[in-house]
Amino acid sequence: MTAPKRYPMKRLAILSSAAAFLLAALPARALIDAALQMQLGNPSGATADTNNYHHYLIQRPVEALDYNATRGLPNWVSWNFTSADVSNAVARSPVYFTDTNLPPNFYRVTSADYAGSGWDRGHLCPSADRLNSRENNDMVFLMSNIMPQASSQNSGVWAQLEGDCRKIASTNNEMLIICGPSQFTGDTIASGRVAVPGHTWKIAVVVPLGSGSALDRIDYSTRVIAVTIPNSNSVGSTPWTNFLTSVNELETETGFTFFTALPPNLAAVLRSKVDGQLPPAPAIAGFWPASGSAGASISIAGTNLNFTTNVTFGGVSASFLIHSSTNLSAIVPAGASSGPIVAATLGGTAAGPGAFIVSTNDAPDLAIAITRSGDFTQGDVNAAYTIIVTNLGPGASSGVVAVTNLLPAGLSAVGWGGPGWTADLGTLTCTRADSLPPGSAYPPITLTVKVAANAPACVTNMAVVSGVGDPYADNNTALEVTIINPAAAPTVVTGIATGVGTTTATLNGIVNPNGQPAQVHFEYGPTTNYGATAFCAGTYSGMTPQAVSADLEGLLAGATYHFRVVATNVLGATAGADQTFTTGGPDLAVSVAHHGDFVQGYICSYILTVTNLGDGASLGAVTVTNTLPAGLTACGLSGDGWETDLSTLTCTRADSLAAGAAYPAIILSALVATNAPASVTHMAAVSGGGENNLDNNTAGDPTTINPAGGEAGGSILAGWNVSALSNYGPSPLAPTTNAAHLAVEGLTRGAGVGTGGTAAARAWGGTTWTNASAAAAISSDRCATFSVAASNGYTLSFAAISRFDYRRSPTGPTNGLLQCQLGTGDFITLAAVSYPSAGSGGASLSPILLSSIPALQNIGPGTNVTFRIVNWAGTSSAGTWYIFDVANSAAPDFEVLGTVAPAVTPAADLAIHLTHAGNFTQGDLGRTCTLLVTNCGTAPTTGAVMVTNLLPAGLVATAIGGSGWASDLGALACSRSDALAAGASYPPITVTVNVATNAPASLTNLAVVAGGGETNMANNVAHDPITIIALAPIELWRLHWFGTTANSGPAADTAVAAGDGLPNLLKYALGLNPLVPADDPVAGDIASGYLRLTVPKNPDAVDVTFHVEAAAALDAAWTTNNTTVEINTATLLRARANDPVAGSAAGFIRLRISRP
DSSP states (O other), X not given: OOOOOOEEEOOOOOTTOOOOOEEEOOXXXXXXXXXXXXXXXXXXXXXXXXXXXXXXXXEETTEEEEEETTTTEXXXXXXXXXXXXXXXXXXXXSOOBOOTTSOTTSOOXXXXXXXXXXXXXXXXXXXXXXXXXXXXXXXXXXXXXXEEEOHHHIIIIIHHHHHHHHHHHTTTEEEEEEEEEEEEEEEEETTTTEEEEEEEEEEEEEEEOOSSOGGGGXXXXXXXXXXXXESSGGGTTOOGGGGBOOHXXXXXXXXXXXXXXXXXXXXHHHHHOOTTOXXXXXXXXXXXXXXXXXXXXXXXXXXXXXXXXXXXXXXXXXXEEEEETTEEEXXXXXXXXXXXXXXXXXXXXXXXSSOBEEOOOOOOOEEEEEEESSOEETTXXXXXXXXXXXXXXXXXXXXXXXXXXXXXXXXXXEEEEOTTOEEETTTTEEEEOSOXXXXXXXXXXXXXXXXXXXXXXXXXXXXXXXXXXXXXXXXXXXXXEEEEXXXXXXXXXXXXXXXXXXXXXXXXXXEEOTTSOXXXXXXXXXXXXXXXXXXXXXXXXXXXXXXXXXXXXXXXXXXXXXXXXXXXXXXXXXXXXXXXXXXXXXXXXXXXXXXXXXXXXXXXXXEEEEEEOXXXXXXXXXXXXXXXXXXXXXXXXXXXXXXXXXXXXXXXXXXXOOTTOBOOOEEEEEEEOTTOXXXXXXXXXXXXXXXXXXXXXXXXXXXXXXXXXXXXXXEEEEEEOOTTXXXXXXXXBOOSEEOTTEEEEEEEEOTTOBOXXXXXXXXXXXXXXXXXXXXXXXXXXXXXXXXXXXXXXXXXXXXXXXXXXXXXXXXXXXXEEEEEEETTSOOEEEEEEEOOOOSTTOEEEOOEEOTTOGGGSSBOXXXXXXXXXXXXXXXXXXXXXXXXXXXXXXXXXXXXXXXXXXXXXXXXOEEEEEEEOSOEETTOOSEEEEEEEEXXXXXXXXXXXXXXXXXXXXXXXXXXXXXXXXXXXXXXXXXXXXXXXXXXXXXXXXXXXXEOTTOOSEEEEEEEEEETTOOOOTTSEEEEEEEEEOOOHHHHHHXXXXXXXXXSGGGSTTOOTTSSSOOHHHHHHHTOOTTSOOOOOOEEEOTTSEEEEEEXXXXXXXXXXXXXXXXXXXXXXXXXXXXXXXXXXXSEEEEEEEEESTTOSOOEEEEEEEOO
């Protein structure tokens, strides 16, 4: 016969998707119907309960399946088909679909979950079995119909089996198929969400076409194909017949019960078949009891009885029930006479030894029943069955009644018995001899079992009762199908420690009990040997990850601890990865600073500060060590609370320093040599305090040294000539030199300074300098002070203490500080000095530089600057210290240099700064520009300050404002009236803008500030150039339809936003609205004698390429080499295949869209 005429039909696809003109025959009849896809029964008892994570039943027109949400794939899929369903009316779907119909509490596997996994997206119900319509084919591309398959197995032996099933269907057969995964090894993909099976199995029942349902046409002769195939590339294209097995073996492998919709005996026979193998011959070894009346149940033992199709008593057919290959039971039929019992099977016939005697009887009828409470779970240790024996017969039982339980693999007995029963746990038998009256029941027997960790998902427990004189064996056996939920040892993740303090912390983790109650604890300690345990209260149960935590106390401060979470259930213990945390402790850091540049020949000072950056207070002694560079000679070292040693340049103290606090500063003063280099670095280090972090314990201070010159210039502001004084001199002592426009308060002794005893001539000073520290001397007011203030209209700047001549007695003070105070502020230390000379001729200190200290420059009129000389460390209250006339001349013996200058009237000066972050992009939303107003003047602002932003075209403001500003979005202006201090800035103003999709490549933002009482307008305008990055055409398209430019989520190229099968990239190329379902606008025809596509084009889609490709077969190579473009404009593309339809057995053409 000739091949049928085949007509083209079209399907579009993107990139590697195969969507094309397809030549196919139309189907004659289809059996696709949701009611027909589970005709052989529900093997696992799956339900449509959305909380049934392990066995969730889904019924669709093309298949029925039991979905396992914990494994991310079906337990089994069932479907039927005839040759009509594989009519090739449509092409294979190019897209795998996420099953959004799954319950929202299930994880919904995506095609991307398989990307890079090394496993195929393997169909259970294959695409080729559902090619009669687009809708039906798309349904088998739902990811709920997919399992991970080895590529060579999927395309080899598995594909051969699928193809051979379709060949069998083509010979007037209907195929009833069920298949699934099995033998899971623990391998997963998709971050553990999808399990990888070790085997794949399939059952195919071949039913001849005919009237009625397929079940009506199944009998003992029906062909059954059952295979189990390793899910490995190693099997490749091995013939599937090498993997044949029986359905009984698959039940053992999977834990399911197949053919539950068939009559029990028919199901038992079909489960026993192995395709292509003849059943073995049967034999009857015996039967019990040897006699009985009509209606009595007789147990028949033998071999190969699982293929039985008929049982006769004396030639009269009896009802029977196959229990196993070695046992069946039959009911003595009415009208039977004594004679042989004969079993007819598919492998032959067998007669029992001897004759069965048919008698009349008024006997008991013992019936047995098994029940359980709820499903079992892997690892259960006290799961229980209840077994009850009842007498349904007309007579009482007599003699021994025995109950035997036959446990399935995966369950082991741990308890067995009941009141009045004699129980044997080893053999699982119970016996008793008391008579059971008609209609009564014995006390129940309880069987307690332990469920193995690897128990299958479904098992069947069986119990049998036997008793003297019970001829009715049909109810002597009870079966209980038991669902076993999966479980495993817990899975755990060690989290991070939170709430870490100096001695406390909270340990955190995640635990999934995996079906069995779990106890949780944390192990922690200084090493990975841990050594300590913190328990989490209670137990954790379920199949979901749960947060766990434990609070710790009494930890060591500043210590590093290791910890991990450990969870244990009956199936094992699991420990998480090791994590660490460090408790809070002290962390001492030292810094060194100085004011301005040093000058050769002057005394200059470093300021050292020790800060605790840690979380805990310091412990024990803290030591600071200085290393002065060459060219500097220490002449003073001091700090409140510090024990100082000028000879070693060390400072120590033992009081605790709180976290975040700093010790009082240390002042190290040094004489700069006249030949000191231009640049030196002073180094300081801190140690001790109980800290562990040494990274910040050293600091260096690079210092520029200028040659002696004008740095300390100026005139004498105040000077004292003491050559004419005696008896310690008066207090206060007015200066002998006083610059114009200055008010000077003379040298004044503090209240704690004494003047007893004989005083030196040519000197001003006193006694009683015996304090042990500078702080104590200040507290005792053993100081000398003088004050300087500029007159109205003038400013004052200090350059140096250029002359400082002193004399002390051998028991007088050895240490001193020079401090200053502006107005009523705090005193600050300018220099630490020492008085090494104790001779009667006195000595001179080197000049002390003041010009580098900002606070002593440009001091306004009327501000009183008080200098204080603090002396201590004298050894006797009679010890003296003076400002002394060393030169025995009329020149000043103590003088202060500086300058007095006319004051400049202060004024505000507002400046505006305009900035933005990074480049902007066309279509950006919510970008920001920042405006900052600063007072660069010398006085606060007065009155209102106004800021206006003049946005360029291409930017549209959506918000404007800042703390304290009154804003007007319409005018893009902000104003405020509070005064802005000199040198300060107002809180910034933020302008939020959207960038137009047609904004130019570069634009300049402009902002203006006005008001505030200023007069300098030169810095009142700010310009901010902004670079605008252009969007690609497809980004503009995404922004228009989806409000985003990102190639992700609903806007992704491959996303199907409208559910019409047309991905976004295709709709962009064709100029379609992606949010509205659309018919495919690409037209196909053969009017010209060639396969031809006519494609509308989006004229703006200049960043994609249109490929019209042809192939001789769907699985052949696609190429543009065998196509001709007839029309290609900005809005239309038409191309055809080069081979004429009339001369081609088959042909395919497709449109493919690509972009860089």
